[in-house]
Amino acid sequence: LNTFLTLFGHIAFDVLFGWSLLTLRQNKRTLLETALAAVLVGMYAETGLAALLLYAGVSLSASGLITGAMMIVTGAAAYFFGGRHQPRFTWDNVKWFEWVSLLLIAETVLFSAWQLTRTPTYFADALQHWSGRARALYGGVNWSFAPHSPFFMGAQQGSNNYPLLVVVWRALAAELAGGWNDTVSRADGLIFFIVIVGTVWLAVRRFSGIRWLAAASAAVVATVPLHAWHAAAGYSDIAVEAFTVCALAAILRHEWFLAGILAAGSLWSKNDGLFLYLPGLLAAAALINWRKLGYFFAGLATISPWLIFNAFYGLGTTSGHSQLGWHSEAPRLMWKALVTSSTSSILWIGITVCVICCGSAMAANVPGRGLLAAFTISFAAILFVFSFSNSFEFLRDQTTFHRTMMQFSATAILIAAYGLSLRLDR
Amino acid sequence: VSLQHIYSQIGIVSTMESHKPGMFGLASLSEFADRASGVIGNETWEDDLDGLYRSYLHYRLAEQQYVPNNSGRTAAFRITRSPGGGQILQHEAEYYLVKNTQH
Numbered sequence: 001l002n003t004f005l006t007l008f009g010h011i012a013f014d015v016l017f018g019w020s021l022l023t024l025r026q027n028k029r030t031l032l033e034t035a036l037a038a039v040l041v042g043m044y045a046e047t048g049l050a051a052l053l054l055y056a057g058v059s060l061s062a063s064g065l066i067t068g069a070m071m072i073v074t075g076a077a078a079y080f081f082g083g084r085h086q087p088r089f090t091w092d093n094v095k096w097f098e099w100v101s102l103l104l105i106a107e108t109v110l111f112s113a114w115q116l117t118r119t120p121t122y123f124a125d126a127l128q129h130w131s132g133r134a135r136a137l138y139g140g141v142n143w144s145f146a147p148h149s150p151f152f153m154g155a156q157q158g159s160n161n162y163p164l165l166v167v168v169w170r171a172l173a174a175e176l177a178g179g180w181n182d183t184v185s186r187a188d189g190l191i192f193f194i195v196i197v198g199t200v201w202l203a204v205r206r207f208s209g210i211r212w213l214a215a216a217s218a219a220v221v222a223t224v225p226l227h228a229w230h231a232a233a234g235y236s237d238i239a240v241e242a243f244t245v246c247a248l249a250a251i252l253r254h255e256w257f258l259a260g261i262l263a264a265g266s267l268w269s270k271n272d273g274l275f276l277y278l279p280g281l282l283a284a285a286a287l288i289n290w291r292k293l294g295y296f297f298a299g300l301a302t303i304s305p306w307l308i309f310n311a312f313y314g315l316g317t318t319s320g321h322s323q324l325g326w327h328s329e330a331p332r333l334m335w336k337a338l339v340t341s342s343t344s345s346i347l348w349i350g351i352t353v354c355v356i357c358c359g360s361a362m363a364a365n366v367p368g369r370g371l372l373a374a375f376t377i378s379f380a381a382i383l384f385v386f387s388f389s390n391s392f393e394f395l396r397d398q399t400t401f402h403r404t405m406m407q408f409s410a411t412a413i414l415i416a417a418y419g420l421s422l423r424l425d426r
Numbered sequence: 427v428s429l430q431h432i433y434s435q436i437g438i439v440s441t442m443e444s445h446k447p448g449m450f451g452l453a454s455l456s457e458f459a460d461r462a463s464g465v466i467g468n469e470t471w472e473d474d475l476d477g478l479y480r481s482y483l484h485y486r487l488a489e490q491q492y493v494p495n496n497s498g499r500t501a502a503f504r505i506t507r508s509p510g511g512g513q514i515l516q517h518e519a520e521y522y523l524v525k526n527t528q529h
Contacts, residue, residue, distance in 0.1 A: 111435045111439070120456060127481040132485045132488060135485060139488050141490065141492075142492050150494045150497060156484065156492055157484055
């Protein structure tokens, strides 16, 4: 109970901080849209600030205290001296199909909560790169920021070039909870899941105005089979997915600076964000309104401390050596993974059919063109990486490829729903 | 499709709850690591496990000082499946906690 209370307090703190920044300027967001974006902005700001102090040699507990103090001061200043543009609150009676969607979402939340409370952390990458390194950072003795140390960036636990969002957040969560446990090591996944589902629901509702389409889109996202596991697995893939889909939703609301910050959060969650999703987000922003790209880049620039740190110490962004070359087995394995495998069920068949059928309508519409470009670029990037690089081995063993497709699923569903809304509007 | 997944998730919960903790292949290592953690205390440890077992052990003991195998130093304790020489302080399933004599 103590763990859940401190986790709730931790998230509430991040939401309040994010909220104070998001309401500085006039906006058209609803209360729920603001709350969902505020979760991610708060987590990104908290971990980014703490990481800056950690790079400078400050201890984890001192970094947490200083970051918390800075967030309180900034949040209070934003509230008292800022614009105080509180989002609008609207409420409609819940319709029967919305209840069905809510029940499907609640089932995944319950299944994830059961995993958090009744099973240990046991997925390989969580043990190594994410919770393993987070626990090492929390413990202090098996972590170092000295580049010649064998413990540099948690190198004895996992890949030390993986970014630190969930690593720092979990370490700080353990500080707040007064100790490490397997709930702290994975609970953020459930938060990301809720943000993903909520963002898709509200974004579709906003651009289409069709309630059943919004509820159905959220239900499809919630029932992507891997989500039920990743909401409690301790991996970072669900964090990448949350930041990416939230960034795309911000682009559709014409919130360019916020979209840049959220795109930066995707990079801060896992290197995949840089190669697979940033090009698509950039294309969407450019095609929807290229004049506002400067704001997008300004938000994106907040990730520069990590990129500079990474480049300065030559950490790189891939595990092991990276060689490019065509793998002839790739098409057959991708067909198996996307069409006949039960891991994604019929999701990718449905999305592909939807995008093809709605492609002409989307191409004739300004935001539609941006979304079509984002879909094509990200999907092509994924297919390229798994067909032409060493990542092919993760397609062959049917592991990371499925996780990567899960990262992309919410964004793809949002884009497909946009296409459908154009068709339905005719 | 969703209902099929819900049904399978209910099955997973039911099976796990009725067989816990034996469902996890790592259960014996988990119990071993918890007890070894108490013995190691503020001393150092090393291991020769590999794969998922190594990852799991390193996660469980991440807050206690590890000595990397190629560091040229010897830890106070060794966790191994092949105890060889040295004083065995703890043995559970196939895992041994050995006090390194040359430390």
